[in-house]
Amino acid sequence: MKAIVYHKYGPPDVLEFTEIEKPIPEDNQVLVKIHAASVNYGNLVLLKGEPFLARFVFGLLKPKYSIPGGDIAGRVEAVGKDVMQFQPGDEVFGDLSRCGWGGFAEYVSVPENALALKPANLSFEEAAAVPMAAVTALQALRDKGKIQPGQKVLINGASGGVGTFAVQIAKSFGAEVTAVCSTRNLTIVRSIGADHAIDYTKEDFTRKAQSYDLILAANGYQPISAYKRLLSTNGNYVMVGGSGAQMFQAMALGPWISMTGSKKMGNILQRQNQKDLIFMKEILESGKVKPVIDRSYKLSEVPEAFRYFAEGHAQGKVVITM
Incomplete structure (x- = not known):
């Protein structure tokens, strides 16, 4: 072969x-x-x-x-x-x-x-x-992020492999989704259901007044302190990708921040799981995710x-x- x-x-x-x-x-x-x-x-x-x-x-x-x-x-x-x-x-x-x-x-x-x-x-x-991208998004949002209907969810890196699934999976759980991406990708994230889209080349989303119940970082290079400011009380931040510095801060500082306050900050490594693959099969067949x-x-x-x-x-x- x-x-x-x-x-x-x-x-x-x-x-x-x-x-x-x-x-x-x-x-x-x-x-x-x-x-x-x-x-x-x-x-x-x-x-x-x-x-x-x-x-x-x-x-x-x-x-x-x-x-x-x-x-x-x-x-x-x-x-x-x-x-x-x-x-x-x-x-x-x-x-x-x-x-x-x-x-x-x-x-x-x-x-x-x-x-x-x-x-x-x-x-x-x-x-x-x-398989890998969708299950990563699912495990980050559902298992680590504890997503709930009606929550405000921010996804940084929304136009990539994990991000495009994350936008749609979050919507399927009943969340209000804000997608962060570049200018060329605004149409894509809106077409897959994002309620709001922020062009990071034109505005710094970390300086906006809006707070979020759940943040998923699939790309980018923002410091963990910036993400912490954006979280609502008892909010969750989950890192699944991005720059080396962003990954290091989530792994090194996230546990300490989580232990000393109400905001939970950390990362997740996707694990192959047949049950999650079957879950994705069902949600894909329902048409909620593509x-x-x-x-x-x-x-x-x-x-x-x-x-x-x-x-x-x-x-x-x-x-x-x-």
Whole structure:
């Protein structure tokens, strides 16, 4: 089969499009013929081995996993004898980040709990855009942020992969959503349901008088003190991305701020979870949430897709088609 492989950390140039052996599923695995995959921030960490602490998970001196790619959508080709949830022919989507990655290939063998049945109303390309980004937004808003109907929610980085899902998921929970993005993305965030949109190139949202019950930072570089000022009493701030400084402050100062006052400030690392994937399937089929796709690339063009994604200007998700 054809696949993207790499054997050392570095820029997209280290990625190689080549032929390798097609996997054979073990007794507890599902063999999936992949129709589409997508690019996430985790893929960049896997590629570059940065930040350095990630190497204690992905391999200290060289990558532990030779095929990157976390999000997939495709069709089940075969199942091991112990697999109970799927059968050949099922259309599925999933997150491979907890089971060896391997999404940038024509086939992959994975445990069944990494997959769910694909939303019936989505194409393979649309479904591949969902797992990591949507579940990150869901876990940040629902589990960490404790979102409630009627709350005022601010999403910084609302036009990216996580942000576009966060806007829609927050709306599905009955929140009033303010989206922060650049001028070119105002139309997109409004089209997916944002009640208010702030153009950060024209105004500093951290200096506005409005307060918010929940803030999700999916991008940006604002200090944690600025976010704290924006929170209402008993408000929650959740960091899922952004600059290195923003991440460091959320992890280092967030717990201390949370212990010394009524405002809760912290971060969340998305964890692959089949129940959350099934939850997203249902909400996608209801029409309350839809993937936003910026660009599609062929499997052989994955290095180019990485270069574009690393620029940080993608509107929604970058998808790979097989």
